Amino acid sequence: MLITRHAEAVAVLSDTRYVPPPVRQDAPAGTLSWLRAQVSRFSTGEVHAERRRLVTERLATLDPAALRQAATAATLERGGDWPDVPTAVLGAALGITDEKRLVGAVAAAAAGYLSGEAGPEADAAVADLVELLSGEGDPIPRITILLQAHAATAGLIANALTHAEPGDDIDGLLRETLRHDPPLKASRRLDRQTGDEVTIDLVAANRDPAVFAEPERFDLTRGPAPHLTFGSGVRPCPASAHALALAAGVLEAVLRPEDAR
């Protein structure tokens, strides 16, 4: 079933009858498939609640304002070459100093994280991340944060840049980019009662004329709008403030380097 209306999307995302499609549970430790069986993103019920709690607890130690500042500084330092910045800044905030190793491993593991398409390179990257992050307790919440953030945050920044005009208000630009051009275009669920797969088309739901006036128009003056780009209901993104801070920090340095210095 394909869902395109905003109200139906909210209803599915709020109903525990719909769960993320289950992932393989018997993969060898240290592989990407194994990792997918350890994270909140693909788990349900009490296991999901506990894993989400651990991630949220970690996120609470990261100050969005400090992430924003660090993202601006790192982008300026690299002369505007921003794509590694969100992961490097998050990694540094989580205590990882070997940026090159971290960014390489996160990029390789993140490529198959949502789809589950694992190859030897992704498996090796997961093993490397486990090693890199094992010094300080359970590495899984921090690996979850890094992998969830990687492509989504870069996608948000890249999409915002396609709309950016000199002098734009960066927070408004990000808000409307989230609604109009979500980096993740769809969310999938399984109906536990019928076994049916449900796909929520986030682009369509974010342009539902029942909720958004002139939905196709990219309108910086729209103000806060109830887009579903950070999810909704039972398991929304727990890091929207962090994601927005990283994105705004990068955009400030790219769009207004003189003011950001």
Ligand code: HEM
């Ligand atoms: C600092 C950057 C980010 C971090 C650390 C992060 C972290 C997470 C985590 C841990 C989850 C799983 C929550 C759970 O299982 O309960 C999640 C879910 C989600 N994230 Fe984020 N995220 C980031 C950036 C983004 C961005 C930029 C977007 C989109 C613009 C996004 C959209 C989502 C959505 C839609 C979900 C829910 C998926 C679902 O309902 O199945 N995230 N995020």
